[in-house]
Amino acid sequence: MDNRGSLDRSSIVIPHPVNGYPSNNVIAGDPESGNPPQPAGHNTGNEGSAMVANLLQSDIGVNTLLTRLKQSVASAREFAAFLKKRSTLEEEHAQGLRKLCKGSHDSSRRPDNRQGGYAHHYDEVIGIHDRLADNGVQFALSLHQMHEDLHDLATNIERGRKQWKQTGLNAEKRVQDSEALVERAKAKYDSLAEDYDRARTGDKQSGRVFGLKGPKSAAQHEDDLHRKMQAADSDYSAKVQTAQSQRQELLSTQRPQTVRAILELINECDSGLTLQLQKFASFNEKLLLSNGLCVSPLKGQNSNQNQRSLREVVYQINNAEDLKNYITSFSTKDGQRPAEVRYQPHPSLGPSQQMPPSDPRFQTDPNGQSFPAGGRQSPLSDHPHIPSSPQSHGPASDLTILPNPLDQSHHEPTSHQSLSTAGGESLPPHLPSPQLSSPMYTQPPGPSAASSDLTNPDIPPLRPVFGVSLDNLLKRDGSAIPLVVYQCLQAVELFGLDVEDPNQVDFRNPESFFHDVNSVAGLLKQFFRDLPDPLLTHEHFQDFIEAARIEDDVTRRDSLHAIVNSLPDPNYATLRALTLHLHRVQEHSGANRMNAGNLAICFGPTLMGTGSNIADAGWQVRVLETILQNTYQIFDDD
Numbered sequence: 001m002d003n004r005g006s007l008d009r010s011s012i013v014i015p016h017p018v019n020g021y022p023s024n025n026v027i028a029g030d031p032e033s034g035n036p037p038q039p040a041g042h043n044t045g046n047e048g049s050a051m052v053a054n055l056l057q058s059d060i061g062v063n064t065l066l067t068r069l070k071q072s073v074a075s076a077r078e079f080a081a082f083l084k085k086r087s088t089l090e091e092e093h094a095q096g097l098r099k100l101c102k103g104s105h106d107s108s109r110r111p112d113n114r115q116g117g118y119a120h121h122y123d124e125v126i127g128i129h130d131r132l133a134d135n136g137v138q139f140a141l142s143l144h145q146m147h148e149d150l151h152d153l154a155t156n157i158e159r160g161r162k163q164w165k166q167t168g169l170n171a172e173k174r175v176q177d178s179e180a181l182v183e184r185a186k187a188k189y190d191s192l193a194e195d196y197d198r199a200r201t202g203d204k205q206s207g208r209v210f211g212l213k214g215p216k217s218a219a220q221h222e223d224d225l226h227r228k229m230q231a232a233d234s235d236y237s238a239k240v241q242t243a244q245s246q247r248q249e250l251l252s253t254q255r256p257q258t259v260r261a262i263l264e265l266i267n268e269c270d271s272g273l274t275l276q277l278q279k280f281a282s283f284n285e286k287l288l289l290s291n292g293l294c295v296s297p298l299k300g301q302n303s304n305q306n307q308r309s310l311r312e313v314v315y316q317i318n319n320a321e322d323l324k325n326y327i328t329s330f331s332t333k334d335g336q337r338p339a340e341v342r343y344q345p346h347p348s349l350g351p352s353q354q355m356p357p358s359d360p361r362f363q364t365d366p367n368g369q370s371f372p373a374g375g376r377q378s379p380l381s382d383h384p385h386i387p388s389s390p391q392s393h394g395p396a397s398d399l400t401i402l403p404n405p406l407d408q409s410h411h412e413p414t415s416h417q418s419l420s421t422a423g424g425e426s427l428p429p430h431l432p433s434p435q436l437s438s439p440m441y442t443q444p445p446g447p448s449a450a451s452s453d454l455t456n457p458d459i460p461p462l463r464p465v466f467g468v469s470l471d472n473l474l475k476r477d478g479s480a481i482p483l484v485v486y487q488c489l490q491a492v493e494l495f496g497l498d499v500e501d502p503n504q505v506d507f508r509n510p511e512s513f514f515h516d517v518n519s520v521a522g523l524l525k526q527f528f529r530d531l532p533d534p535l536l537t538h539e540h541f542q543d544f545i546e547a548a549r550i551e552d553d554v555t556r557r558d559s560l561h562a563i564v565n566s567l568p569d570p571n572y573a574t575l576r577a578l579t580l581h582l583h584r585v586q587e588h589s590g591a592n593r594m595n596a597g598n599l600a601i602c603f604g605p606t607l608m609g610t611g612s613n614i615a616d617a618g619w620q621v622r623v624l625e626t627i628l629q630n631t632y633q634i635f636d637d638d
Contacts, residue, residue, distance in 0.1 A: 065262040072269040076154040087143035094136030168258035178243040185236040196225040470570035480573035488524040534609035548619040600625035
């Protein structure tokens with residue numbers, strides 16, 4: 001029954017082109033042995049060809065080819081996806097390079113960049129890169145077209161694979177089903193034949209047979225079995241003939257047709273994939289060759305002589321020539337040179353001449369000589385130079401104060417009076433007397449010097465207040481609350497409870513320091529800021545921070561209350577007075593906008609000091625805010 005013919009080898013070789021793709025005349029290899037396909041004409045031996053034909057005509061031939069075709073489709077799709085990604089990358093690179101060239105070209109034309117020969121050569125460099133971008137765009141378009149072609153091919157091959165898979169496997173299944181029916185008919189026929197044989201030979205082991213109308217005799221039973229056996233034999237024979245005809249049709253027509261179609265699809269898919277790979281290699285070579293010709297064109301008779309290589313363009317940049325041309329371009333803007341700068345001392349700074357006192361009745365010539373305002377009698381050059389005596393000019397040379405022009409009593413000239421010099425010579429009567437001026441104010445030793453020393457800022461105060469610890473102030477003044485704190489609190493409560501933000505001082509406006517309650521509030525904060533140990537002390541700083549981290553309001557209040565009670569006496573008393581004052585300030589928050597939160601922000605870091613961790617600033621604010629919100633639970637108002 002297993003009459004299997006051999007498949008002609010011409011059904012394996014595909015000699016004609018398929019869908020426009022050239023055929024490689026490939027003979028399918030053995031999928032189980034792993035041997036690759038061999039080209040037509042290659043002497044593989046009769047044994048190998050017979051083995052391939054037998055495998056393809058066997059029951060596993062169709063499934064084997066379907067698996068191989070699925071692999072081909074998957075490879076084609078994988079390479080198509082690669083082409084798509086590579087096309088996208090090349091497109092992005094080319095467009096980015098083109099955008100860069102345009103931006104660089106526009107930037108090079110700006111006046112703040114180099115012009116001249118450098119700009120010309122730089123434009124050529126940008127042009128070369130622009131041509132490289134064009135090559136990249138063309139390469140990306142080619143890859144995209146290859147991707148579409150290969151994707152369409154894989155889609156068509158997959159559609160054909162599904163069609164022939166259904167056709168071939170249905171034919172195989174029909175044969176298998178008919179053979180299964182033969183097996184069941186044969187089993188039934190054999191069982192009836194054994195029963196008939198036992199009934200005919202007189203075997204009594206089966207006992208009496210009962211029918212619908214009562215017990216049957218042996219002869220009747222034998223006749224029934226014989227009749228059933230003949231019907232089973234006829235059915236068995238008919239099913240065997242049907243199975244034989246279906247298998248013969250499968251082996252002669254359906255299986256070879258399916259194998260041939262699947263082989264054509266495999267060859268078509270593999271040929272298309274190979275063609276796209278060959279085109280991909282050619283396009284890569286073309287891209288690299290085009291880019292190479294852009295960077296370095298060939299020199300020959302048919303080549304473009306105007307195109308220069310990138311190396312030639314760059315090496316022709318002449319920095320010295322560009323600099324010279326740039327400088328000479330400003331030759332038309334070169335104006336008249338300025339006059340030579342010379343040193344000309346002022347006549348009043350002459351070393352051998354004494355300036356006369358300023359008097360409205362006298363005038364001074366350019367040489368520094370004085371003459372009456374009514375008219376110049378004679379220049380000083382007509383008279384001999386009169387040196388000044390060192391006794392008369394000693395103190396006046398150090399500090400000279402001009403006399404008051406309204407005081408005329410010391411400057412009335414006398415026409416009949418002649419002036420004498422130290423040497424006994426007389427000056428002309430029309431010249432003023434060379435009076436010696438003395439300082440208007442000198443610093444005499446004595447009480448005035450002592451009073452000046454009292455205003456010297458370098459001398460420390462006798463009873464300092466700022467920068468002194470609260471313990472020392474308590475020991476010295478005998479008051480638990482410093483007097484400056486008490487007076488500042490009184491001033492703010494008397495005049496500043498309704499002033500907006502009384503605890504903020506505007507340091508940009510000097511006038512705000514005079515007759516303004518803000519100055520008093522700033523002074524108060526400055527006192528607490530200058531304390532050697534903060535009001536809440538460094539010792540309890542971490543305890544306050546840990547208490548502020550407690551989320552429950554009542555527990556946090558009780559913890560802060562316990563820490564406040566452990567403060568030193570002057571710190572506790574000062575904190576109590578300040579807290580009651582700030583509580584009264586926040587009661588007027590509708591007018592001054594200073595609620596508990598704002599007051600805590602202003603005074604929290606000042607009263608606690610700055611810790612090592614800047615992140616604790618928020619907890620410092622929370623400490624003071626909690627104290628202000630629970631003022632009468634922590635302090636008694638007496």
